[in-house]
Amino acid sequence: MRATMIYAPGDIRVENLPDPKIVNSTDAVIRTVAACVCGSDLWDYRGINPVTEPHPIGHEYVGIVEEVGGDVSTVRPGQFVIGSFFASDNTCPICRAGYHTSCPHREFVGGCQAEYVRIPLADGTLVATPEQPAEDLIPSLLTLSDVMGTGWYAAKAAEVGPGSTAVVVGDGAVGLSGVIAAKELGAERIIAMSRHESRQKLALEFGATDIVTERGEEGIARVKELTGGIGADSVLECVGTPESMRQALLSTRPGGNVGFVGVPHGVAIDGEQLFFSHVGLRGGPAPVRGYLPDLIQRVFDGRIDPGKVFDLTLPLDEVAEGYKAMDERRAIKALLRP
Amino acid sequence: MRATMIYAPGDIRVENLPDPKIVNSTDAVIRTVAACVCGSDLWDYRGINPVTEPHPIGHEYVGIVEEVGGDVSTVRPGQFVIGSFFASDNTCPICRAGYHTSCPHREFVGGCQAEYVRIPLADGTLVATPEQPAEDLIPSLLTLSDVMGTGWYAAKAAEVGPGSTAVVVGDGAVGLSGVIAAKELGAERIIAMSRHESRQKLALEFGATDIVTERGEEGIARVKELTGGIGADSVLECVGTPESMRQALLSTRPGGNVGFVGVPHGVAIDGEQLFFSHVGLRGGPAPVRGYLPDLIQRVFDGRIDPGKVFDLTLPLDEVAEGYKAMDERRAIKALLRP
Structure with a gap:
């Protein structure tokens, strides 16, 4: 698959990586419908956070479930899903208190500026939309994965x-x-x-x-x-x-x-x-998982339209321009279509 | 009147000072029924806060109203009253939000380890008990002035x-x-x-x-x-x-x-x-004024008995021993009877 890698500050490349597979029975693999560049990705891009070795980047995503592990029961292939940048079990006392991003089983969902993503703890992490969303809702739904949440x-x-x-x-x-x-x-x-x-x-x-x-x-x-x-x-x-x-x-x-x-x-x-x-x-890192059902409904109802924060849309292969435009404050936020 | 002065770290004395008078029309003067030594007084006593010149000390009090200024309407001479260590107007937006100790008109009520105390903004600061309290309720009522609040x-x-x-x-x-x-x-x-x-x-x-x-x-x-x-x-x-x-x-x-x-x-x-x-x-400094009506009721109802924190009672003239006992952790808290 095509995926974004950061090699060093200012050095963003799209490369071929192996397609992600189900590793644990609680995983799902999704085909990314849209991803984006986060302000926090710029900490790396600007060298404020050290980049010690090349690695896949991006943590915001919406997509279609491709495959699920044997223990996944709340989402199924074909569904349009949104998830948090941190996987969480959604059942422990911390998640129940609404602080999913401090879940003891949390796992960072990285490498999302890519065609496919493996999502750990899929039952706890992903929320399916009530139906396949119209194309014009996709930017707003994507923001629920991080910035709007x-x-x-x-x-x-x-x-x-x-x-x-x-x-x-x-x-x-x-x-x-x-x-x-x-x-x-x-x-x-x-x-x-x-x-x-x-x-x-x-x-x-x-x-x-x-x-x-x-x-x-x-x-x-x-x-x-x-x-x-x-x-x-x-x-x-x-x-x-x-x-x-x-x-x-x-x-x-x-x-x-x-x-x-x-x-x-x-x-x-x-x-x-x-x-x-x-x-x-x-x-703290926002516990966006807890807000997903409510915020998805607000988007479907047309109450909120946070997708307007995307003022630049690029094909995945041009992701480097997305970083550059945000770094130079020419763009508020760049949406990527794999 | 007899009043406690701190001269330097470790140097507490009782002296004769002029009786306090009504200065502003919103003042009251109370005859102190009980006062006490606060853990925060020990910051001065231990020299952790600098003592640059001798000054009266103490900020916890219950007493009987002696005299009120012309603009005081909620308390009257003869009533048993409790107040916060910060005077406040109790009417501004900050007080109404429950943060009396950040009232823009706040004024520290100092020099309370004494026979009489002038209380600024008496209407906003003092709360009268529903009736003259029995002697055994006085320690608990005194705690409402600071520590219990x-x-x-x-x-x-x-x-x-x-x-x-x-x-x-x-x-x-x-x-x-x-x-x-x-x-x-x-x-x-x-x-x-x-x-x-x-x-x-x-x-x-x-x-x-x-x-x-x-x-x-x-x-x-x-x-x-x-x-x-x-x-x-x-x-x-x-x-x-x-x-x-x-x-x-x-x-x-x-x-x-x-x-x-x-x-x-x-x-x-x-x-x-x-x-x-x-x-x-x-x-923050506790906005005890806001809690007084509720906490006074809990004391009168016998629900709480915070007065048990006083494990040493002294006449005002022996206040120095109260500081010493608390400093040496021989006493939790010393109550003073002027």
């Missing part, structure tokens, strides 16, 4: 609720998905922090009520100004840098919450400052 | 709920109050971390189901062992050191919560570790 988790972790005020730090695909999530969860005011015109436009289309272009002290001051001087109830941190975390923590009102989904790079939180802020903080 | 907040911030498993890190008066709070909020299993026999006994009396004497890696392993290998739903951090925070964070299951009420001293939290733990974190 991650934006949803950011909003849940930040405890967005009816009538609340939310700030979204970060205008990448996750941040934009966070705007959708905040809107769906009932936020009355949604402040998107963005200085890119096309992203501002999408944020407004997704439900943002205010755009803040300032950063640092000025950004914090502007959010305070928009929130009666006290800060927002909920802040979604969708970047992962010390600056964005500071922006998030200082934009939250006492007793409010920060949900942080940008993988932290070099972030340290001062205990005393956090204490006196009264801000609640929860982050 | 702080234990309550720790349990709320850690999201203790019916059927949950809670760990309490710290066996001081706040930790022991946290055991009471966890029990009242419905925890089914309450693991108290303590290596002092008298405190273990009180923890069990207050509702602890398990005692863990180990600390560090062994303490974490023991909690895991008691919680099916995954950690506790809720952990109450009631100390404030890097070691106790580590103990708390690593004793919590993914998706669980740490409520931290020990004022952090030298605590830094690694963003990446917190991220991958999926643990939620909230701390």
Whole structure:
């Protein structure tokens, strides 16, 4: 099969790899209908995470089940399925508590920018759509595999609720998905922090009520100004840098919450400052598996259209251009069709 | 009046100071019926917080209203009242959200180890008991001014709920109050971390189901062992050191919560570790004002008896011995009768 490999920072290639096979009786193999490039793939592409040897890359996927192992009972060949970037058993106490990405049996689903993918723990990981989706739903369904689920988790972790005020730090695909999530969860005011015109436009289309272009002290001051001087109830941190975390923590009102989904790079939180802020903080790799049934329904119902975050579609063979365009911020997110 | 002054680490004296007067029309002056020494007073006593000049000390009090300013309407002379260690207006959005100790009009109520105390923002700060309390209720009512309210907040911030498993890190008066709070909020299993026999006994009396004497890696392993290998739903951090925070964070299951009420001293939290733990974190000076009506009722109903944390009662003139006994861990908490 054709599959994407990263050889080194900036070096993305499509190669022929052996087709994946069923290894465990709980596996499924899917034929990828669509995959994409994630902001977190760029950590490798930019050399911020070390790339010690060439390896397959990509962790977002939708596809058609090709084959299942003998112990798989909830999905069957021919079904259109979506799964999380972490396989999970969906039955242990941690999964039942809604934290599938901390499942003790979790396994990273890698190498998804490819024609076929082996999915471990298929029963716990994959969710079939109610029917074969129309072509125009595929981008939105693909986002449920990571970014839309991650934006949803950011909003849940930040405890967005009816009538609340939310700030979204970060205008990448996750941040934009966070705007959708905040809107769906009932936020009355949604402040998107963005200085890119096309992203501002999408944020407004997704439900943002205010755009803040300032950063640092000025950004914090502007959010305070928009929130009666006290800060927002909920802040979604969708970047992962010390600056964005500071922006998030200082934009939250006492007793409010920060949900942080940008993988932290070099972030340290001062205990005393956090204490006196009264801000609640929860982050982590989003347990998107738990949200799939609900979010699939919202996509099928036409309530949400997160697929709009894809502003570039490429055949798999041109995946390297997808990385380049995202790295240069020419594209928000690149969809790949194998 | 007679009042306690701290001159330097280890140097506590009782002196004659001018009686406090009404300064603002929103003030009240109370005659102190009981006061006490707080674990946080020991930060000064031990020289961990600098004592730059002699000053009055103490921030926990119950008393009888002597006089009120012209704009005070909810309490009147002769009433028995309890208040928080922070005055607050109880009407602003932050107070209404339940975070009185972040009220923009907050004012620290200091110098309470004294015969009389001026209470700012009396309407927002003081709560009168339904009737004059019997003598034996006074210790418990006094704890509502800080430690019991702080234990309550720790349990709320850690999201203790019916059927949950809670760990309490710290066996001081706040930790022991946290055991009471966890029990009242419905925890089914309450693991108290303590290596002092008298405190273990009180923890069990207050509702602890398990005692863990180990600390560090062994303490974490023991909690895991008691919680099916995954950690506790809720952990109450009631100390404030890097070691106790580590103990708390690593004793919590993914998706669980740490409520931290020990004022952090030298605590830094690694963003990446917190991220991958999926643990939620909230701390701060406890908004005890909000809990007063409920907790006063629980004391009057005989449901809770947090006054048992006082194992030393002294006349005000012997306050220095109270500090010494607590510093040497001969006493859990010293009650003072002016």
